[in-house]
Amino acid sequence: MVRISLDLMGGDHGPEVIIPGAAKALERHPDIRFALYGLEERCRPLLDAHPKLKAASTLHASELAVAMDEKPSQALRRGRGKSSMWQAIDAMNKNEADVVVSAGNTGALMAMSVFCLKTMPGIQRPAIAAIWPTLKGESIVLDVGATIGADARQLMDFALMGGAMARALFELDRPTLGLLNVGVEEIKGQEEVKEAGRLIREADLDGISYFGFVEGDDIGKGTVDVVVTEGFSGNIALKAAEGTARQIAEYLRAAMSRTLLAKIGYIFAKSAFDRLREKMDPRKVNGGVFLGLNGVVIKSHGGADAEGFAAAIDVGYDMVRNGLKAKIESDLAKYHATRQPEGAPGGVSDEV
CATH class of the missing domain: 3.40.718.10 (Isopropylmalate Dehydrogenase)
Incomplete structure (x- = not known):
């Protein structure tokens, strides 16, 4: 079973696209179990329209959504502990999810991911891989x-x-x-x-x-x-x-x-x-992977439709199934064992 945490409020269209996208991904990967985070009054009716997805999901109520134009520092201060984005990331931090997928504000997602999950030993700054x-x-x-x-x-x-x-x-x-x-x-x-x-x-x-x-x-x-x-x-x-x-x-x-x-x-x-x-x-190729974190975070294009968001979930599923985090940790350990660590992990600026 692959446990996937979804930020339902991210992107240009929010749960109206993300929930149907999750339903499509579930059809392709029946072993997924979703933890969904969003504004309950908006998300619950949409989830009720997809019985199979509802049966494979747990909906968690959030107090607020991160705006697509918020500065990362502002989103981090305002949304810590309360936003659907933070809660989706924190689920991985609590070992309740194997991967996080969000179509939300890229800078905010990176800032929250670094703050909540921290970078791997020896990594100064994370990267987004496409x-x-x-x-x-x-x-x-x-x-x-x-x-x-x-x-x-x-x-x-x-x-x-x-x-x-x-x-x-x-x-x-x-x-x-x-x-x-x-x-x-x-x-x-x-x-x-x-x-x-x-x-x-x-x-x-x-x-x-x-x-x-x-x-x-x-x-x-x-x-x-x-x-x-x-x-x-x-x-x-x-x-x-x-x-x-x-x-x-x-x-x-x-x-x-x-x-x-x-x-x-x-x-x-x-x-x-x-x-x-x-x-x-x-x-078909939607889904950027945040590398260098103590967890797997996938960033979907904000304007993705349901099929596009399902593709981002597919990427996250494949990364978990193929042991991405363990492979990165192994490679980093082998390399950094031969040299003295330099510097310390950096933060994320508002320009991300």
Whole structure:
């Protein structure tokens, strides 16, 4: 049984989307048991409409919901102990859940997660890892928004955590890993990136095959299984890719409806376009994973529909089933056993 804690009040649509999404996920994974946290008067009628989900869930009443535009520090002060987001995270802290899934305010979710769960030993800052569709299948990109301006030590930690996630998700013995850079030559890029490359090479990690530097177009090509970068460039790359996918979809829609001949051609090529639409559907890869915490936290896109939120639950389910937390702890312990710890775990700023 996988115990999943859900923040019902997060995202643009709240329980009206999250509860149907949980029902879809339960159909795919009957061994899930949900702990649901939200405003009872709003959530109870929606849950009653899904009898199977209701039977597999416990609804816990919350006093308030974290707004999507709240600053992380404000959300932490106001929502500690009272909000659906905090209560969902605290369920894991109390060993009442194996994974937390929320579509809420990213900065608030990270701040509460760090405050409640704490970071793993040796981790200065957590990272958000995204599953990225590629020409070869899927890859993992991190960080996509948690740590802005990471130093070499933090990029090294991201490499360790990303490699462990790739082994858990893709079932690879030694996933390939690259550092995102402005060129593949060793002399190019910021000093932090070049230093991180040196650290990874010298560590000669058992669970990672270091490829070297990769460029932006290598992400979509699937050149490596794991792409490591700091949160500023990672978040821009993620948003640019999402926007490009929507742009291409709109171009195709407009082109196929422009003339009668184009409409006829679409009919004959419909199956091919359906496959393309499936490949480009962002709902299928929804769910960012917070890495480096003493627990598994999944961040769904705030605007996700029910199918998209179900996909985020799927990610959390897979991370628990494949032992993500244990793999990260093992890799970190092996690496940090060979060196003296530096610094202390950092906090989360309002810019997350």
